[in-house]
Amino acid sequence: MNFLKKHWSNILFFAFIALLIFPQTRMPIQVFVQRLVSFSxxxxAETNRESLKDYNWSLLKLNSEEVSFSQSEGKVTIVNFWATWCPPCVAEMPSFxxxxxxxxxxxxxxxxxSEKAEKIQSFMEKQDYTLPVFRQIFDAPEALHSQALPTxxxxxxxxxxxINEEGAADWNSEKMHKLLDELLKE
Structure with missing residues (x-):
């Protein structure tokens, strides 16, 4: 009993580390932590903003129908690069x-x-998401290149x-709603 009282914090620490070793418990823990630290x-900065000049980009819907990104030229658009295996990606999906x-x-x-349609479909159904998901078949326009997920x-x-945001964020914040409302009025 004295041993437990004396070493309880070490025991908890090693138990937590053990949970991070197993994939079944690692992902939910990482997602939880990402949600805790996500901000708007x-x-x-206006002086550092790039402009997207090339909207020539073909994507595939999950049903394999090809879609041209050029249909979004002249519209307010959000592009998110993500994966089902990426804890920060999964963490920000509810806010999206x-x-x-x-x-x-x-x-x-x-x-x-870039994942297979079956894996994406299964993930979306399991989480009950209705987000418009596309598979990348060609490289994105140069201004939308990133090595990080999510971006x-x-x-x-x-x-x-x-906005050019790498990592998890809270996309459903009041600040984001205000910004979208302003951009839609332009």
Missing amino acids: PSET QKLYDSYGDKVDFYFVT TYLISKTGEII
Whole structure:
């Protein structure tokens, strides 16, 4: 009994480390922690913003129908690169679903992944997400290249990249709603 009282913090620490070793418990723990530390995304300073000039990009819907990104030229657009195996990606999906529920008819959303359609479909159904998911078959335009997952871009009607966010964020924040409302008025 004295041993437990004396070493309880060490025992808890090693138990937590053991849980992180097993994939079945590691992913939920990582997602939980990512959600705790996610904040609203930050706008890129106006002097550092890039513009998207090339909308020539073909994507596949989950049903293999080809879609051209050029249909979003002149519209407020959100592009998110993600994967089902990526804890920060999974962590931010609930906030994206809420944002999509509020703005899905006003803003073009693209959730882009390179994974197989069956895996994506299974994930989406299990989580009860209705987000528009696309498979990448060609490289994205140069201004939308990133080596990190998740990476999200908010693009204005004029093609200006307002947000270029790497890592998990809270996309359904009041700050984000205000920004989208302003961009939609332009």
